[in-house]
Structure formats: structure tokens, C-alpha cells
Amino acid sequence: MNYRHLGRTGIRVSELSFGSWITFKNQVDVKDAVEIMAAAYDAGVNFFDNAEAYASGKSEEVMGEALKKLKWRRGSYLVTTKIFWGLHGGVNERNTLNRKRLIEGINGSLERLQLEYVDVIYCHRPDKTTPIEETVWAMHNIIEWGKAFYWGTSEWDADEIVAALEIAEKHHLHKPVTEQPEYNLFERQRFEKQYARLFKDYGYGSTTFSPLASGMLTGKYLNGIPEDSRAALKGYDWLHDDVTDKDRLAKVGALQSIANELGCTVSQLSLAWVLKNPNVSTVITGASRVEQLHENMNAAEVAPKLTSDVLEKIDEAFGVKKEEEEE
Ligand SMILES: NC(=O)c1ccc[n+]([C@@H]2O[C@H](COP(=O)([O-])OP(=O)(O)OC[C@H]3O[C@@H](n4cnc5c(N)ncnc54)[C@H](OP(=O)(O)O)[C@@H]3O)[C@@H](O)[C@H]2O)c1
Numbered sequence: 222m223n224y225r226h227l228g229r230t231g232i233r234v235s236e237l238s239f240g241s242w243i244t245f246k247n248q249v250d251v252k253d254a255v256e257i258m259a260a261a262y263d264a265g266v267n268f269f270d271n272a273e274a275y276a277s278g279k280s281e282e283v284m285g286e287a288l289k290k291l292k293w294r295r296g297s298y299l300v301t302t303k304i305f306w307g308l309h310g311g312v313n314e315r316n317t318l319n320r321k322r323l324i325e326g327i328n329g330s331l332e333r334l335q336l337e338y339v340d341v342i343y344c345h346r347p348d349k350t351t352p353i354e355e356t357v358w359a360m361h362n363i364i365e366w367g368k369a370f371y372w373g374t375s376e377w378d379a380d381e382i383v384a385a386l387e388i389a390e391k392h393h394l395h396k397p398v399t400e401q402p403e404y405n406l407f408e409r410q411r412f413e414k415q416y417a418r419l420f421k422d423y424g425y426g427s428t429t430f431s432p433l434a435s436g437m438l439t440g441k442y443l444n445g446i447p448e449d450s451r452a453a454l455k456g457y458d459w460l461h462d463d464v465t466d467k468d469r470l471a472k473v474g475a476l477q478s479i480a481n482e483l484g485c486t487v488s489q490l491s492l493a494w495v496l497k498n499p500n501v502s503t504v505i506t507g508a509s510r511v512e513q514l515h516e517n518m519n520a521a522e523v524a525p526k527l528t529s530d531v532l533e534k535i536d537e538a539f540g541v542k543k544e545e546e547e548e
Contacts (some may be wrong), residue, residue, distance in 0.1 A: 222265025223521060227502045228370060228398045228426025232340070232504040234299065236496055237518060238268035241507075243451055245283040246276035248509040254287040260295065260511050264518040267544055268465055270401075270505050272303035272430070273293045273330050281333035289335055301428070302330045303401070305345035318348035320359040327368050341428075342369040343401050347377045353384045361394035373426070375401035379415045391493065399426030399502060405434045406476070406491055406539055407469065412500075420500040429495060430505045432490060435465050438491035440477050451509070475538035479531065488513075492520035494535060497527050 239261040245254055258269065271281050281302065288300070304326035307315040314322060327342055334358075342363060343355060362374040374382055374397050382397065386417065389396040400419070404412040404427070412429070417427040433439050436451055442464040448450045452460040465512040473487065480490040495504045508514040536543070 222518075224265075224267070225502050226343075226426075226429070229424035230426065232299070232371065234268045234428070236501075236503055237264075237266060237429065237521065238270060238494070238503040238505045239266050239286055239508070240270035240505040241280045242270075242275050242326075242430075243457070244507055244509045245271075246279040247454060248451075249283070251283055251286045251290070251473045252508070254377040255281050257508055257511050257514050258284075258287050259291060260290070260514050261518070262298065264440065264514075266518075267297065268299045268301070268428070268503050268505070269407070270301045270430075271330075271334070272343075273308060273326055274303070274306040274345065275335075278308050278329070278333055281330055283358070285333055285335040289388060293370065294540070299335060299340035300336060301341040301373075302327075302334070302339050303343040303345035304330070305348070305375075316346075316348070316364050318344050318356040318359075319351045320355050320357050323359040324363065327363050331368060338367055339369050341371045341373055341399065343373045343375045344377070344397075345375050345380075347374070347381050347433065353381065354388050355434050357388045358392055360397070361389070364395045371395075371398050373397050373399035373401060373428070376403070381420055382419060382425065383423075388538050397425075398426055401428045401430060401454070401505075402429050404429035404495055404498075404501065404533070405432050406438055406472070406494060407434050409541070412498075416500070427443070427500055428503050428505055429501050432492050432495045432506060433488055434463070435460055437469065438473060438487060439477070440473055440480075440487040443470060443473060449509075472539050476535065479534055479538065481533070483526050485519075485526070486516060488517055489520040489523045490527075490535075493516055493523035493527055494532075496521060496524045497532070 223236045225236050227234050271284050363369050385397050402412050452464045477487050480487045506517050
């Protein structure tokens with residue numbers, strides 16, 4: 222496993238990490254979580270991502286129980302969580318980054334995770350109604366109180382992140398250090414274009430999510446929706462349009478041919494492609510069973526095979542034009 226600095230912090234994160242969205246509680250119980258997390262840890266993963274909203278808090282409970290059973294040295298791994306949507310319907314408790322919610326939120330997460338602190342706490346989405354200054358102060362306090370060591374943003378616009386950085390700079394507060402954006406072969410624009418200056422000028426970190434576009438980039442949906450897949454879960458019908466879209470499937474088919482030539486799986490190729498981007502601090506992977514985890518952890522070995530020729534072929538398959546052709 223290779224380790225990369227989380228932006229300009231002194232913390233190093235495994236370039237492949239693991240998150241529990243959808244899977245924990247819905248597909249994975251404590252016993253399976255122990256098995257999957259142990260396999261990840263044995264492969265060198267040191268970054269485990271969660272959020273209070275995942276399975277309405279139950280995902281944190283499953284991870285907390287698993288960590289208790291695993292008995293790892295706390296210094297040897299990082300746990301992260303995210304707050305925004307809330308668990309209750311109260312007017313100050315949903316879709317917000319107000320001070321009260323963030324502080325009550327972190328307290329709840331720590332209780333469910335059975336931890337004294339998380340390593341990174343994220344604002345899971347931007348809040349267009351709470352002043353960014355209020356959010357920055359709350360995150361600063363959470364860090365000062367030892368409930369988290371670092372804080373980050375998730376799916377914020379670049380100008381919102383810059384505003385938070387500048388407020389923190391002005392008041393000598395803890396700055397956000399990393400984004401958690403979607404980044405995969407289907408979703409490139411924001412990461413590669415909008416965030417470019419954040420990486421270059423501010424050394425902002427990135428813990429990227431859904432590298433396989435919810436499993437689409439494994440090739441598993443080429444012949445329909447498998448019964449044991451995420452898209453077949455009750456309540457996940459919103460995924461159907463994406464995983465049955467003819468244009469997207471054709472792209473995955475082309476990727477399958479490239480993977481065959483390289484002697485790897487489509488999942489490994491898709492993960493390796495994300496890993497190739499030096500602005501990525503860690504690629505947060507997901508798995509509903511341990512075999513997937515094993516397969517995905519070998520993606521780092523595929524990354525060196527992605528020469529400029531191969532990358533060009535992939536761009537072609539996904540209809541991405543070269544910079545100079547666009548101009
Ligand atoms: N900040 C945010 O807003 C946000 C949003 C989304 C995710 N995240 C984070 O990022 C993590 C990863 O996201 P994700 O779960 O969407 O990642 P993903 O890699 O796009 O999808 C993971 C899913 O793909 C399938 N899969 C994975 N490896 C496979 C393989 N080798 N062969 C066949 N199928 C495979 C599994 O689903 P099946 O059950 O179908 O097999 C697995 O659960 C999350 O757990 C979460 O921590 C953050």
C-alpha cells in the first residue's frame with residue numbers, strides 16, 4: 222500500500238481507503254464488517270469513512286461495534302464522519318451546518334462510533350443559509366475540544382471552500398484541509414477543472430468517493446441488474462437509470478476491452494485510473510463483500526500500466542477530447 226499526504230497536513234492516508242455508505246447495516250452486519258475491515262487493514266488501509274446519515278446513524282453503530290471487536294491500536298487508523306442532513310426533522314436539525322447542529326452532531330457520531338474522537342470531520346454538503354463563518358468557528362471549536370483532529374468539506378463549490386479558508390486564515394482558526402468529492406470516469410469535470418486551483422494554490426487534500434460509480438464501473442451491470450447488487454436494493458431505484466443507460470454501458474464495454482488487454486479487471490482499471498491523478502489523496506472504495514475488497518486492493522498494481530497511450534484510449538472510450546482539441 223502506498224500512503225499519500227492528506228493535502229498539506231502531516232497525516233498520511235492509504236491511497237486506497239474504505240467507506241461504509243449503503244453497505245453497512247443495509248448489506249453488511251457487524252460480523253461481515255469485521256471481516257471486510259480486517260481485510261482492508263491487512264492490505265494497509267488506514268482510512269475508514271462514515272457519516273451520520275448513512276443508514277440513519279446505524280452505519281456508525283456497525284463500524285463502532287466492528288472497531289471494538291477488532292481492537293486495533295487507535296493510532297494505527299483514521300476514522301472519519303460527516304454531518305449535514307441530520308437524523309431528525311426539527312427545523313434546526315436537518316440540511317444545516319449551524320453551530321448547534323454540528324456540535325450536537327459530532328457528539329452523536331462519537332457515541333455511535335464508541336470513539337473519543339474522529340480523525341476528520343466533514344461538512345457533508347454546503348449549507349447555503351448558514352454563514353460560512355459560523356461553520357468555520359464550530360469546526361474550529363470541535364477540533365480545539367479534541368473531538369476531531371482535522372476538518373473537511375464534501376461537494377462544496379470551490380468558491381465556498383476558498384471563503385472558508387480565508388475566514389480561517391483571518392481569525393487564525395483551524396482551516397479545512399480536504400474535500401470529499403465524487404471522482405470517477407463518469408464524473409471528472411468538477412474535480413479536474415473547478416478544483417484545480419484548490420490543489421495548486423492551497424494544497425487542498427481530496428478523499429474521493431464512488432470510484433466505481435456505485436459499481437457501474439465494474440462491468441457488473443452490462444447484462445442487467447444482478448439480484449445481489451446495490452441497484453437491486455429496496456429504495457435504490459434511483460440508480461436504475463444510470464446502470465441501464467445504453468451510452469454509459471457502451472463506455473463500460475469499451476473499458477472492459479482495455480482491461481482485458483492489460484490483464485486486469487474493469488474495477489481495478491477504474492480504480493487505477495483515479496489513483497493516477499496526483500491530486501487525489503485517497504480513493505475511498507466500497508465493498509459489500511470481502512472478495513470485492515481483495516480485488517479492489519490490487520488496483521495499485523495496475524496503476525503503473527496506465528501509460529499515456531492507455532489513458533488516451535480510455536479518454537477516447539469516454540468521449541473526452543484532448544485539451545488542445547477543445548480550444
Ligand atoms: N461524501 C459523500 O457525499 C459520499 C457519497 C458517496 C460515497 N461516499 C464515500 O465513498 C465510499 C465509496 O463510495 P461507493 O460505495 O459509492 O463506491 P463505489 O466504488 O462507486 O461502489 C461500491 C460498490 O460497488 C460494488 N463493487 C465494489 N467493488 C466491486 C468489485 N470488485 N466487483 C463487483 N462489484 C463491486 C459493490 O456494490 P454491490 O453491493 O452492488 O456489489 C460496492 O458496494 C462510501 O462508502 C462513502 O464512504 C461519500
